[in-house]
Amino acid sequence: MRVFFVTASVFAHDIGVSKAELVEGSNNQYQLRVHAPAMMAARFSSPQLPEGFEFTANPRGSQQGQWKVFEFSAERALRAGDEIRLAWERDGLMVTTYWGDGSQVSRLFKNQAGAITLSMAQLKATSGSWQDAAQRYLFLGVEHILLGVDHLLFVLGLLWIVRGSAALVKTITAFTLAHSITLGLATFDYxxxxxxxxxxxxxxxIVFLAVEIMRAREGQTGLTHRYPWVVAFAFGLLHGLGFAGALSEIGLAQSEIPLALLFFNVGVELGQLIFVFTVLLVALFGRKLNLAIPNHIRVLPVYCLGGLSAYWLLTRVAMLGSPV
Incomplete structure (x- = not known):
């Protein structure tokens, strides 16, 4: 196995970003190599290694041609939760990592608070055991859906419209099935x-659901009221692509894709169920109180839902010209 970190040569107009390579060798042996001519070598002090790792050569590194090389190892491999901290006076570090399985990952790390921190998760290190991977992606799935306000507002809009337990189960199932399909297709690059x-x-x-809710208040039956599961499935395909984007940003090791896809999706569903049951409990509690709420107050949450989603829509339309 092998792992590498790359850095740029020193030009007259140095922008402060070096190139480095992290190379994973056999028996959990690693090299961190930074491109540093001899006159710059002193700028690159000893890295702060993850717990359990030790230098196998001079901790201050050795000069090998135009590269300064740090060698270290441990009884285990680097994994997603590990970080290497570099107290280097550089604006950033462009790192290319060569993993032992042949995969290669490049990422720019910026200097923050006087140090550059190399996250192994962002460099797509594995999670360790399959149990560690399952726990990691399950937690990330729950976290993503509970912090994904736009996804939750879409589910809230469905809950607002759908009436009856059977219809609700059918609608939520359709949404789940749809985003699971596109999440899988996008993760496998299809x-x-x-x-x-x-x-x-x-x-x-979300704007569409807000309009449907308002139409229903005026006595007009919209598409979502007649066929909620169809609308949930159609838009669920889009939401699945959003989940896939989040999963890819996490740092997904090639060897963990099937496991990550399964448990991230399970985490998303678990977080979604937590949200649905919370909303239903709040609604049940509100009905028990039997409060007399004026119509203009009742409609306020719908305007908030529509207003916020319309704002997102306009700002995101403005970003369509971006290459991201």
Whole structure:
């Protein structure tokens, strides 16, 4: 196995970003190599290694041609939760990592608070054992859905419209099935879309539900009221692409893709169920109180839902020209 970190040569107009390589060798042996001519070598002090790792050569590194090399190892491999901290006076570090399984990852790390921290998760290190991977991606799935306000607002809009337990189960199942399909297709690179159009359409899906809710208050039966599971499935395909974008940003090791996909999706569903049951409990408690709420107050949450999603829609449309 092998792992590498790359850095740039020193030009007359140095922008303060070095190139480095992290190379994973056999028996959990690693080299961190930074491109540093002899006159610059003193700028690159000893890295702060993850717990359990030790230098196998001079901790201050050795000069090998135009590279300064740090060698270290441990009884285990580097994994996703590990970090290497570099107290280097550089604006950033462009790192290329060569893992022992042949995969290669490049990422720019910026200097923050006087140090550059190399996250192994962002460099797509594995999680360790399959149990560690399952726990990691399950937690990330729950965290993503509970912090993904736009996804939760779409589910809230569905809960607002759908009446009856059977219809609710059917609608939520359709939404789950749809986003599971596109999450899988995007994760395995069978379906690739830029994030800006996807996020724009997700905002549009919430605007659509807000309009449907308002139409229902005026006595007009919309598509979502007649076929809620169809609407949930159609927009769920878009939301699945949003989940896929988040999963790819986490740092997904090639060897863990099936496991990550399974447990991240399970985490998303678990977080979604937590949200649904919370909303239903709050609604039940509100009905028990039997408060007399004026109509203009009742409609206020719908305006908030529509107003916020419309704002997202406009701001995201403005970003469609971005190459991201």
């Amino acid at each position: 379906l690739t879309l830029r994030s800006a159009p996807v996020e724009t359409c997700i905002a549009l899906s």
